[in-house]
Amino acid sequence: MTGPHPSVAQTRTAVRRALGHGDDRLVLVACSGGADSLALAAAAAFAGPRTGWRVGLITVDHNLQTGSADRAATVAAWATSAGLAPVLIAPVTIDPADPMGPEGAARHARYEALLHHANEYAAAALLLGHTLDDQAETVLLALARGAGPRGLAGMPARREVGQVALLRPMLGVRRTTLREACAAQGLTPWEDPHNADTRYARARVRSDALPALVTALGPGVVGNLAQTAAQLAVDASYLDGLAAEAYEGCRCDGGLEVDALRALPDALRGRVLHTWALELGAPAAALGHRHVAALDALVTDWHGQGATALPGGIEAHREGGRLLVR
Structure with a gap:
């Protein structure tokens, strides 16, 4: 008896490993209809019930392109025919004037x-269709933006958000493999024109920067970039744990103790200040290194400077031996 195409087998194995045993619980596959998420949905439809999971699907209609509602309906119809349930269409509205930009605003809404x-x-x-290539692109974008270890750690294979686990089963699988899996199963993916629109930074990395690196350094560079992210993720997780403990030791009524902050190693103090800014309400997508560096200057380079402006209309200042917010 002939087994499935190797690419199909690889996608199913990846889903099994990510999910484990399900005890008849529900998982939802986020599917745009593109090759990556479509191959993921097909693999989950096969492997999920065989490992004790009920599998549904959700497709987000960003309303950014003509025919987006028809595309969402097509994905939903395929999912229903594949036996997935529930099958959900989620329309969202993107504000073109959003300060995060169209990419950031769409991602946030999604x-x-x-x-x-x-x-x-x-x-x-929630199962997300990010691939090894996506991870490599994320690392390059983080490098270009001057991100620290947390940014260079890329996307985690698993992240808990409240009661929901965000899983990326295909994070170790090449994009070409997922395209092969679609072809082997007779699936026709949707080609998102945004993926080739060079107005977007990720599209430029995908079409130009990463292929240039592969040409110069060989095909192994994609996996090596992803491996770098995995190694940094381990280190970042450990430092984040230490920083969480340090944060509690720095808290005071209404702010943070400067002496306690100054005693911390740089790697922990920056994380504590970043956590504090988020707790104050600074939007994560807008909070950058320069904001944390300005907070750090209130601790390590204090010479009477005024308040530091943080995203979200927040102003932090130093008063005596404390960092406080107006």
Whole structure:
């Protein structure tokens, strides 16, 4: 008896490893209809029930392109025919003037919709179709933006958001493998024109920067970039744990103790200040290194400077031996 095409077998194995045993719990696959998420959905439809999971699907309609509602309906119809349930279409509205930009605003709206429906249906996990190539692109973008270890750690294979686990089963699988899996199963993926639109930084990395690196350094560079992210993720997780403990030791009524902050190693103090800024309400997508560096200057280079402006209209200042917020 002939088994499945090797690419199909690889995708199914990846889903099994990510999910483990399900005890009849629900997982939702986030599927745009592109090759990556379509191959993931097909693999989950096969492997999920065989490992004790109920598998549903959610497709987000960003309303950014003509025909997006028809595309969402096509994905939903395929999912229903594949036996997935529930099958959900989530329309979202993107503000073109959003300070995060169109990419950031669409991503934020997408994840809000995905998590809303996952919680509404008490799903144990959301499956996302990011690949090894996506991880390599993420590392390059982080390098270009001057990100620290947390940014260079890329996307985690698993992250808990409340009661929902965000899982990326295909993070170790090449994009070409997922395209082969679609072809082997007779699936026709949707080609998102945004993926080739060079107005977007990720599209330029995908079409130009990463292929240039592969040409110069060989095909192994994609996996090596992803491996770098995995190694940094381990280190960042450990430092984040130490920083969480340090944060509690720096807290005071209404702010942070300067002496306690100054005593911390640089790697922990920056993380503590970043956590504090987030707790104050600074939007994570807008909070950058320069904001944390300005907070750090209130601790390590104090010479009477004024308040530091943080995203979200927050102003932090030093008063005596404390960092406080107006």
